[in-house]
Amino acid sequence: MTATLPPGTRSVGPRGWPVLGNLPAFARDPLAFFESLRDGYGDWVSWSLGPTRNVLVSLPEHAGELLGAVESTFRPTELGWAVHQLLGEGVVVATGDDWRRKRALVQPAVRPRQVRGYAATMAGCADALAGTWREGQRIDVHREMAGLTQRIAVHTLFGSDAAGREGPIAAAMAAAQRELGAEFRGVTMFLPPWVRTPGRRRMRAAVAVLDREMAHVIAEHEAASAGGAERDDLLSRLLAARDEQGLPLSRKELRDESITLYVGGHETTSTTLTWAWQLLSGAPAARARLTAELDTVLGGRLPAYDDYARLPWTRQVVKEALRLYPPIWLITAVAGADASLGGRPVAPDTRVWTSPWSMHRDPRWFPDPEAFRPERWDEDAPHPVPEHAWFPFGGGPRxxxxxxxxxxxxxxxxxxxxxxxxxxxxxxxAGVFPGLTLQPDRPVLATLRRPVR
Incomplete structure (x- = not known):
C-alpha cells in the first residue's frame, strides 16, 4: 500500500546519478520504474530525468486535475524530436491557439455519428479476415490484428486511394514506432535535433516513406474533390473542414492529421486486440461468457454499430484489456506560474507525470490488479472504480x-x-515493450479453434 503525503509535506524520491538523474532506471524499464516510485515513495514522488525536475502523481484525483488543467495552469510537455518527426504539428503535438484550431477542425470527423458510418467497414474487414482462417491454423496474432486494423484505417481514413500502398505505410510505421520507443527511453532524448544518430537516420528514412505515401493519397483526394466526387472517408472530411476564418487545413496539416488519425485508428486498436486475445486465451470462463453473449445477441450475423451497446461483456473484455495494457501508458505536463494539484503548489517548469499503467495496476483501485477480470466492470461490481482511475486514452480537453x-x-x-x-x-x-504504444515484446502465436458451445 502506498503512502499519501498531505499537502505541504516535502516530497521524497529516489536518488539519482549525477547529470543523468534517474534516467538509467527509467530507460531500463519505465513501467516497472513508475510502479516502484508509487510503491516505494507514495503518491507524490520527486525524481529527476536528466536536468529536469519531475513529479509522479498516483492519486486518481490528482491525475484528473492534471488532465483537466492542461492548456490552462499546465502546458503540454515537449514530446521530443522523434514524435515531431512522425506526427509533425498534428493535434496531439500542437499547443495553445494552434491546438484549439486543429481540434475544432479534426473533432467533427470522429464524432459518434461519423463513427457509425464506419462500422460496416470495420465488421466487413474483420469478416474478410475470418474467411481466410482455418481451424487448426497457427497465426501470429499481432501481425494479423495489425494487418486487419491497417486495412480498416486505410479504408476509413483514405477510402480506396491508398489501395496497394498498405505495405509501405505499415513497414514505415513499424520502423518509426521502434525508433520512437528507443529515442524516448535513451539519452538521445536530450540531444538537440541537429545531432544525427543511427536511430535518427532510420527514423528520417521511415518518415520520408510516410511523407511520400501521404502526398500521393492527399493529391488523389484533392483531384477527386476538384472533379466533384463525393466521399465519406476521414481525409475527405478533413479536406472539407474550414476554421473560423474559413481557411482549410494546409497540405502539411493534412499530412500531420492523417498520420495522427492513422496511428490512433491502427496502432492502438491492433495492440488492444492482441492483448485481449492473449488474455482471453488464459481465461476460459471469460471466453465462454463472450461466446454466449455473441451467440445470443448476434446469432451468427455481422455486428452493426448499434450492437456496440448490446454487447456489454464484449465491451468489458476490451475495457479490461485497456486497463492492463493502456495505449497511452504515461502522460506528462509542465507546470506554469500558478500551477497546483490538490491544493498543493507545483514549482514552475516542473514536469508532472501520471501513468495509466501504474494507476491501472494499483490494488487500491483494482483489487487483484494483475488478474484479467472483465467482471470488475459489471454494473453491480462490489468495488466501484474511482473516477480518473481508468484513463487509457488520457482525459480532459486533450x-x-x-x-x-x-x-x-x-x-x-x-x-x-x-x-x-x-x-x-x-x-x-508475451511481455511488454513500451514504445509509442504498449507493444508485445515477441510474437503472440495462437492456434485457431472453433468456440465451444
Whole structure:
C-alpha cells in the first residue's frame, strides 16, 4: 500500500546519478520504474530525468486535475524530436491557439455519428479476415490484428486511394514506432535535433516513406474533390473542414492529421486486440461468457454499430484489456506560474507525470490488479472504480479524439472473429515493450479453434 503525503509535506524520491538523474532506471524499464516510485515513495514522488525536475502523481484525483488543467495552469510537455518527426504539428503535438484550431477542425470527423458510418467497414474487414482462417491454423496474432486494423484505417481514413500502398505505410510505421520507443527511453532524448544518430537516420528514412505515401493519397483526394466526387472517408472530411476564418487545413496539416488519425485508428486498436486475445486465451470462463453473449445477441450475423451497446461483456473484455495494457501508458505536463494539484503548489517548469499503467495496476483501485477480470466492470461490481482511475486514452480537453472510434472498432472486430474462432495461445505470454504504444515484446502465436458451445 502506498503512502499519501498531505499537502505541504516535502516530497521524497529516489536518488539519482549525477547529470543523468534517474534516467538509467527509467530507460531500463519505465513501467516497472513508475510502479516502484508509487510503491516505494507514495503518491507524490520527486525524481529527476536528466536536468529536469519531475513529479509522479498516483492519486486518481490528482491525475484528473492534471488532465483537466492542461492548456490552462499546465502546458503540454515537449514530446521530443522523434514524435515531431512522425506526427509533425498534428493535434496531439500542437499547443495553445494552434491546438484549439486543429481540434475544432479534426473533432467533427470522429464524432459518434461519423463513427457509425464506419462500422460496416470495420465488421466487413474483420469478416474478410475470418474467411481466410482455418481451424487448426497457427497465426501470429499481432501481425494479423495489425494487418486487419491497417486495412480498416486505410479504408476509413483514405477510402480506396491508398489501395496497394498498405505495405509501405505499415513497414514505415513499424520502423518509426521502434525508433520512437528507443529515442524516448535513451539519452538521445536530450540531444538537440541537429545531432544525427543511427536511430535518427532510420527514423528520417521511415518518415520520408510516410511523407511520400501521404502526398500521393492527399493529391488523389484533392483531384477527386476538384472533379466533384463525393466521399465519406476521414481525409475527405478533413479536406472539407474550414476554421473560423474559413481557411482549410494546409497540405502539411493534412499530412500531420492523417498520420495522427492513422496511428490512433491502427496502432492502438491492433495492440488492444492482441492483448485481449492473449488474455482471453488464459481465461476460459471469460471466453465462454463472450461466446454466449455473441451467440445470443448476434446469432451468427455481422455486428452493426448499434450492437456496440448490446454487447456489454464484449465491451468489458476490451475495457479490461485497456486497463492492463493502456495505449497511452504515461502522460506528462509542465507546470506554469500558478500551477497546483490538490491544493498543493507545483514549482514552475516542473514536469508532472501520471501513468495509466501504474494507476491501472494499483490494488487500491483494482483489487487483484494483475488478474484479467472483465467482471470488475459489471454494473453491480462490489468495488466501484474511482473516477480518473481508468484513463487509457488520457482525459480532459486533450483526451484522444479517436477514443470512440477505437472502442467501437475493437468491440466489433472481437465480435466478428470471436463468433467463429477461439485464439488459443497456450501457456506462453508475451511481455511488454513500451514504445509509442504498449507493444508485445515477441510474437503472440495462437492456434485457431472453433468456440465451444
Amino acid at each position: 483526451a484522444c479524439l479517436g477514443a470512440r472510434f477505437a472502442l467501437v472498432e475493437a468491440v466489433l472486430v472481437l465480435a466478428v472473429l470471436g463468433q467463429r474462432f477461439h485464439l488459443d495461445s497456450g501457456a506462453g505470454r
